Amino acid sequence: MNILVIDSFDSFTLNLASLLRRTIPDAIVHVIHNNDFTSHQLIPLLQHFDAVAVGPGPGSPNDPGAVGIIPDIWDLPDPYLLPVLGVCLGHQSLCIRFGGRLENLSIVKHGQCSALEHDGQDIFSGLGIAKVVRYHSLHVVIPSPHDAIVPLAWATDVDVERGAKQRILMAARHRTKPFWGVQYHPESICTIGGGEDIIRNFWTLAQQWSAENGRVTLPLPENWRQQINYDDFALTRLACRPPSSPSHTTHPKQPLRVIAQAVTLHSDVSTPLLGEALLALEHERPGLDGHEFLLLDSNAEPGRFSIIGFISPTTARITYTVGDTVVRIRSSSTLIESPLAKDEDIWTWLAHYMGNRSFLDGNDASPFWGGLIGYSTYECGVATLGVDLPSRPKQSKPSPIPSTHPDLSFAFVERSVVVDRVDSLVHIQSIGNDTMTDHCPDHANPPSVEGGVETAWVKRISSFIQLITDPSFTPAPTPQPTTPVPASTQNADSSQTLWPPLEVEPPNKTQYISSVKRTQEYLAQGESYEICLTALTRVTLPRLDSTTSCESTSWRLFKTLRALNPAPYGCFIRLGGTTLVGSSPERFLSWTRDGLCQLRPIKGTIKKSRGAGKPEVTLAEAEDMFLGSPKEIAENLMIVDLIRHDLSRVVCRNGSREEVRVTQLFSVEEYEAVYQLVSVIEGRVDVGRGYTGWDVLARSLPPGSMTGAPKKRSVELLQILENSFVWPQDTFSPRTPCCDETEGGHERGVYSGVCGYWCVGGGGDFSVIIRSAFKYDDECEESGSERWYVGAGGAITALSDAEDEWEEMKIKLSSTLRAFEHL
Ligand SMILES: C=C(O[C@@H]1C=C(C(=O)O)C=C[C@H]1O)C(=O)O
Ligand SMILES: NC(=O)CC[C@H](N)C(=O)O
Incomplete structure (x- = not known):
């Protein structure tokens, strides 16, 4: 039939x-x-x-x-x-x-x-x-x-x-x-x-x-x-992974393999501390401008694994900007421009890149053996929908100069450490070329006779981790910063305040409320069913002199945010001139090596605080409040239905009998400041035919929870609705906003994009970039101060109350802003 x-x-x-x-x-x-x-x-x-x-x-x-x-x-x-x-x-x-x-x-x-x-x-x-x-x-x-x-x-x-x-x-x-x-x-x-x-x-x-x-x-x-014309539902497979071929690489004569060792974690050492210690061993400090570093940090349920990705001069760093016809790969001092073929997009290009780097022999207990770690912006997702970005200058040719704010930035990580906080294990791994003569010689630690430099690295890091996590080990005192660190005058004791206050520029309340109302007009006309309205807040703080201070503001911000807002999908990503510090509660998409994809959209928020002096809302109360609220249930349901559709695109391809399942509907999860309503949607892609979760990722952006439903129309409307949120006398939003509201020029940038990894063994895990802050180095250089952007927002439905939505945006915003105030 x-x-x-x-x-x-x-x-x-x-x-x-x-x-x-x-x-x-x-x-x-x-x-x-x-x-x-x-x-x-x-x-x-x-x-x-x-x-x-x-x-x-x-x-x-x-x-x-x-x-x-x-x-x-x-x-x-x-x-x-x-x-x-x-x-x-x-x-x-x-x-x-x-x-x-x-x-x-x-x-x-x-x-x-x-x-x-x-x-x-x-x-x-x-x-x-x-x-x-x-x-x-x-x-x-x-x-x-x-x-x-x-x-x-x-x-x-x-x-x-x-x-x-x-x-x-x-x-x-x-x-x-x-x-x-x-x-x-x-x-x-x-x-x-x-x-x-x-x-x-x-x-x-x-x-x-x-x-x-x-x-x-x-x-x-x-x-x-x-x-008929092209039909994008007839999905062509992207991820050309040879389904059952043996491990292969670009150097067939010297088959590369995962070199890995697992050690038991005897003490409760936090991943940032471990990262710091490991970088110190390599004579580096995390987060300093110019020092690239990657940490995907799981510090709360249901997260389990944290991943530290090391970047050396030879690491391939891949960037792409929407509209370009080339992908740029930076490594050592070379920059290669790889043209996109006709009908090839960045997702297909990366699928081919990974198809040439597939490994099958890592330790199954580790979700990541090596591979891509990085992020893509909201706009990179919007482009996949075939929606134009009015903020980008119309140009006949792609820009010859690499953008300093790329839409996609990944590193191909060869050396990694994965911490399993459930089994208290640390996996030390390398997928680098284990030759005796290294392109990047490790003079201090010559390779052992049993292997090359990579084997030696794995052994050295393993011994080091064993040493520093041994409960009897007393670490040398950490050197103190030689300059004062910035502190906010807003919350801190003024006697300790040595730095000028933070400048925080949130969206204008009147504009936000009026955008909520305008959103509801669109909903009443049948243009959309739910729209996730968001705004960026800009935070400016004095720039720290990295040559004299032990710790960069970014790294300090990450550690503060991690302590204040423990999250399953935290991150510290410093790649190129962009830094992202995140504490996201929301997984966008994960997939296992055998193709089981899981999406965990969050939609529905209740704040814990009832106001000063009143007891906080308990979990049981929050459950009752959610289930008794048609508004919160509707918000979540719409996104569940949307995600089922997005996942079906790959799981239920023509002819396939596979089904998408909702394995958890409307569960309540507790976070530092809010309770969230979470659902889980799963489906299996056909790895036997070369599909992976990457196919799902590439066809499901931007995350539905950050757009609303239907996705395409909601995204178009958001370009109009969010464009009014520019700062007074502003010259800059992540991309210079255009003053004509009808044209739209506002961008979300890194906020509400996705970040995570795609392992050479086939699995992947990406979270939604929320409860996070990002900055661009070139702006800091121009202004002489650090400029961070923090996005926040929420789903607007016909049942929303504009004042409540403003409050909800503020509570989400403050979960990240607090970290700046406690720096
Ligand atoms: C937009 C944000 O969060 C999103 C909106 C939510 C909601 O409307 O309840 C919940 C989680 C996220 O999907 C944000 O944190 O900035
Ligand atoms: N779900 C729909 O098809 C909606 C139809 C129409 N846009 C309405 O709002 O009534």
Whole structure:
């Protein structure tokens, strides 16, 4: 059975495709966009499909930009007629084509459940009680009686404030043609009844209609997609990992292998301290401008592993800026520009890069043996959606000068230390070339006879870690800074204050509140269901003289943030001229070497503090508050449905029977200042065919929890909504903002991008860059002070209160700002 799904740029379409696939026997589901083809191209193609599903989407069914060719389906000439099921926007389009009236809901329903009122007929045959999820601002009114549209189900909305009730049409069918429509979302994870049942009934009725009308479906030609424009749902595999080939590298004559040793951690040494000690051994200090260093730090549940990535002069550092046609690889004093091939994007390029560096012989107990560590910006994700970045100058040619603020920055790490805080183990590893004569000779420690320099390094670091973590070991006193360290006057005792105060420039409250309200106007018009509105705060502080001080501000900031805001996905990333210090609670995506992908979106926030002198909210109270809050549940549900869709893109590829599962729905996690609502979504990619989680990463950015749903439209709206957040008399945001609001020029930069690793053994783990601060060296040089950026925000829904959203943004912001104040 070939079923065609027509997508209207929604973030739930692939969930609908999955529902059809698992409900209709032998269904092969093909998904295309509503503007991939003209009606002229589409109509003859429909003879090859058994049925069509017209999916949901942002915007109005009256807007040709929102629905594309969909209205033409309802006017199919009789010989081409076939069974069609419309969902939400698809349903609205069907009903208005045959005389229904489109209206705005008086109470917008996004991610909320309603009891379905139906009489057990037609597609509701055999269905009992059903509670269905709704994502809509618009609805259709059918004048009664009506000769074309037959209403099939309703929901009753109660306007508590006005004490009014309204029946809203939830499903309908055409009286004579094989067209059905449902206003609700049968594919949502929280739809109970009214999901698989109605698809099964639709399919039975569709087959009956086809039989009665003598309709015969023609075989689908193999090349049918070539008859229409490019379709990005027909995902081509990115990560060309040879699935079962032996370890190989770019030097086939000298096969490289993972050199690894595991030692037991006898004392509770923190990863920053371990990092400091290890760098001291290499005569370096972490975080100093010019000293690159990588630490992915797990300091709270459910995080487990911390990774220290060492960067030597020969380490390959890879950068890319959106719009460029080259990838830049810096190593020692050389800079190589590798052109992107036609139709190759940065994600594919990196997949090829890693495909040439795959290892199979590391220790399975360590998630990282070596490989890429770094970050990509929010804008790098936006570019994958095909959304333009108005902030970037329009240029005919890519810039010949490497950007000092790249959108993607990774190092290919060869030497690493991985700390397992559950099993108290440390893995010391190298994937470097273990020759006796090194390109970067380690004169102080000549290689032992049993191996080359890398073996020697692993042994030396292992012995050192054993020594310093031995409980009987007394470390030499740490040298004290020779200059005073900066301290804020805002919180610190003024007698100790030796430095001028921090300058903190948060967004303007009036502008923030007005953007929340504007966001809600878009939601009421049906343009989006949820939008994650954010703003950057700029923090300026005096620059420390790194030649005289023992500790850089960045490193100190990291350690302070880590202590104040323990997080499962903390990080200190200093690469090129960018420094990122983070304490994220949110995993974006992890994947194991055998292809199990996990996403853990956070959406829903309750602050712990009830105000001065009052007891904090307890975990049990927070659980009750979350579960009793339709607003928080709706926020989370919308992102769960979005993530299921994003993950399905790779997991449930055409023909695959794999399914995406929600393994944890609406759990409450406790952090230093807030409780968060977290869900877990999992699915397995087919490693046997060379897929990895990288395919998922490349196709799921930016993280849905930082955009809202539907993703593409929400991102476009955010470019307008966030553009008003510029600092007074400002000359700079991560990229110079453009004053014309309609054009949009604001960028989030590193904030709300992702950071993490992709291991040469195949696994990976990336977190969402929130509760973090970043800075660019070139700005510090220009201004003579350190300029940091801290982003914060939250999901805005129809149920949001603008003042509460401002407070929520502030509490998230303060979880990072506090670290500056306690420096
Ligand atoms: C936008 C932020 O956080 C995001 C928004 C959340 C929410 O709306 O509840 C929760 C976690 C993040 O996905 C932030 O921390 O800046
Ligand atoms: N989920 C949808 O398809 C929404 C349809 C339309 N944009 C509305 O808000 O009513």
